[in-house]
Amino acid sequence: LAKTTQPISMDSYEGQEVNITCSHNNIATNDYITWYQQFPSQGPRFIIQGYKTKVTNEVASLFIPADRKSSTLSLPRVSLSDTAVYYCLVGTGGFKTIFGAGTRLFVKA
Amino acid sequence: NAGVTQTPKFQVLKTGQSMTLQCAQDMNHNSMYWYRQDPGMGLRLIYYSASEGTTDKGEVPNGYNVSRLNKREFSLRLESAAPSQTSVYFCASSEAQVGDEQYFGPGTRLTVT
Numbered sequence: 001l002a003k004t005t006q007p008i009s010m011d012s013y014e015g016q017e018v019n020i021t022c023s024h025n026n027i028a029t030n031d032y033i034t035w036y037q038q039f040p041s042q043g044p045r046f047i048i049q050g051y052k053t054k055v056t057n058e059v060a061s062l063f064i065p066a067d068r069k070s071s072t073l074s075l076p077r078v079s080l081s082d083t084a085v086y087y088c089l090v091g092t093g094g095f096k097t098i099f100g101a102g103t104r105l106f107v108k109a
Numbered sequence: 110n111a112g113v114t115q116t117p118k119f120q121v122l123k124t125g126q127s128m129t130l131q132c133a134q135d136m137n138h139n140s141m142y143w144y145r146q147d148p149g150m151g152l153r154l155i156y157y158s159a160s161e162g163t164t165d166k167g168e169v170p171n172g173y174n175v176s177r178l179n180k181r182e183f184s185l186r187l188e189s190a191a192p193s194q195t196s197v198y199f200c201a202s203s204e205a206q207v208g209d210e211q212y213f214g215p216g217t218r219l220t221v222t
Contacts, residue, residue, distance in 0.1 A: 041216070
């Protein structure tokens with residue numbers, strides 16, 4: 001199972017774009033890259049998933065370089081409500097899903 | 110459509126007591142999971158059920174048992190609670206195992222004294 005490394009915490013201000021980078025040097029050919037968001041006292045919530053290049057949905061964008069050894073979650077114009085923990089997961093999903101400690105994002109007014 | 114529901118929301122046990130955490134999903138998902146989350150940590154997989162009738166150990170199964178009662182319900186049992194099992198427990202489900210996003214319940218906060 002691929003191990004991931006991401007910053008422990010990040011600070012931002014409302015309206016800014018936030019980029020959270022995750023390193024996964026030993027990603028396997030069949031692995032997906034998935035990001036979850038977790039608010040205090042709630043279960044994680046799926047944000048976005050990708051395999052290569054760029055994926056965009058209504059919430060975020062995910063950038064994956066050609067070597068797939070890292071990925072960047074981009075949150076456009078964050079608000080206070082985006083304060084949460086963001087988890088980067090690499091694997092084929094299901095029982096092979098490993099949650100690390102995540103990145104705590106603090107959005108300030 | 111309630112998604113994934115868990116009961117109870119909170120529970121306090123004394124060391125040695127037993128209890129069962131209940132989980133149900135109404136999305137007709139095949140796979141279900143139990144995780145625990147300790148303060149400031151990520152989630153760790155306790156047990157999972159790839160499909161109705163099957164269960165398998167995850168990363169931290171010791172001290173727990175599970176039952177996949179039917180396609181909707183997946184319960185977690187603590188036979189003899191220990192203080193080390195104080196944690197928040199999350200149940201999740203997904204349509205399949207590979208590549209599918211997981212949907213999480215609201216969690217059960219368990220304290221063992």
